[in-house]
Amino acid sequence: MDELKLYTYIAVFGSFAVYFGIAWWARAGSTSEFYVAGGGITPLQNGMAIGADWMSAASFISMAGMISFLGYGGSVFLMGWTGGYVLLAMLLAPYLRKHGKFTVPEFIYDRYYSKTARIVAVACLIIASLTYIIGQMKGVGVAFSRFLEVEYDNGLYIGMFVVWVYAVLGGMKGITYTQIAQYVVLIFAYTIPAVFISLQLTGNPIPQLGLGSTLADGSGIYLLDKLDMVVTDLGFKEYTTDNMGGSVNMFAYTLSLMIGTAGLPHVIMRFFTVPSVKAARQSAGYALVFIALLYTVAPAVGAMARLNLMNTIEPVAGQNLVYAERPQWFKDWEKTGLLKYEEKNGDGKIQYTADEATNEMIKVDRDIMVLANPAIANLPNWVIALVAAGGLAAALSTAAGLLLAISSSISHDLMKGILTPNLSEKNELLASRIVMTVAVMVAGWLGLNPPGFAAGTVALAFGLAASSIFPALMMGIFAKKMSGTAAVWGMCSGIGITMLYVFQHKGFMFIPGTSFLGDMGPNWFFGISPNAFGVVGAVVNFAVAFAALKVTGPAPAHIQQMVENFRTPHGGIAEAHDH
């Protein structure tokens, strides 16, 4: 076994052993511990857990790669996925915590006194969470197959088993403490290679500053200026100004991601785990600090990886790398099919340009940038091993949070809340463990047989959260008179228009050939791409709900009283009414 493989085994299985240990130590004994960790998590702990819960395989593996190729356009992900926490901290978290229930659909049921509303919320939650899980499971499979050379399928089974152990045993309590450990693993795995690379390229060890510094090669040129020059010479768009699909699209995309982030149930649910309203506000702040640590490093990783890639292929202007002399990492990634080379002009050298006729790098998958980055920069093997463990930590921690969101909405909202209200606490706990086991198997199955539309559905997850859950929660808190029927109308219209827009451009249920308007810029509403449409759905939701309110009349007095109650921190937790 070579050195790299040995280090990777130690990093990956060492971190798994820690997660198992924590799971055994933090077993859940009651429904309250299972759903919300008994409400006893401190704000700092919760902030870290939210960080791990939120930062998925997409944030860890894909985001810097996307920024790498989108340049300035990649800012929508950076602002969108952090700005949502400002909305969460001010508009939702403290009030949901004050109300003091276990799940998001349960809050919607209490506030809108309607089983229909609860069922709509459960449906949105399950669709949004399941589509998210597919990506995590694929991330686990890819990390195993690339780094440990285990078959993709076997890697997935190992990942499913690990998540199953600590999620079923510990529920929210086990998941929370494991997520804290996973946050530590993933943040070190992300920042250490970045520090090394920043030091190599600019002499500044802090990546956020290195990105704005001059190159260490003595030329005195700023890194970003150099990158702009290199990419424009080859016919690509200028890195620092390339705006993805125009300003209107970037504006709508950013806003949709922000609102979607604030409306994702697996994140909101984490605010139920802290003991007080004050702690809920604080943990939003800590969460954002822990998330910002990775999100401000990511643009440096993206830009530096792009520059390193360009420099590897063309070390000196006009002198391209000879294909036969390509480095080992190049060969490794060619094996995975994520990197493809095709000789076109017969000179045996690699040409990488924006022009399809002469470009010989016919495939450079964005996802390889973070994973290959340490190897491209010739970093030591233990750093590469750490990246493997970090990628797995990011995928597993998010999968666990999503699984809990799904299982609690089924066992608590559908079973206990609607179908079998007489379920005892002991049986509910058993039911949630069984549901969780089934959910792990469904997620694993989806990871093994990813539906063809998997990539497109991420837009749907954010779209659903932005157009249904966020507006419903916000009106529930800020519009005291909003009635249940009006809110259900709003939610259904918001989801309806968002799904219609996504389907009409991407195909019904993402089946190719069934789109009736075509996925083309000119057909887009004001040039807004389907991924960026959630904000329009949210506006429709608000508009329809307020129009319907005129017809239905205001919510009953005791509901308005309940809203008054959760607007201030003091006093008892509101009693659920029994209709």
Next chain:
Amino acid sequence: MEDKQSYWSENLRLIFISLVIWFVVSFGFGLLLVEPLNEIRLGGYKLGFWFAQQGSIYTFVALVFWYTKKMNDLDKKYNVEES
């Protein structure tokens, strides 16, 4: 009851101020005004680009902590803290 009303309206005012800043640093400086701001440099960063990929995130963090502090003060002022 009156106290509750003014507690709520002071809270709304804080949220409004925060969201104005939230909007200005991200959508304003990072997107709408990015071109004129890019004329100004911050080391190797063009300023508009910096707001879009760095500055807005730092401001978000500061905003959440500022709001939390202000709300804790407000809870004390109106005596509505949790027991």
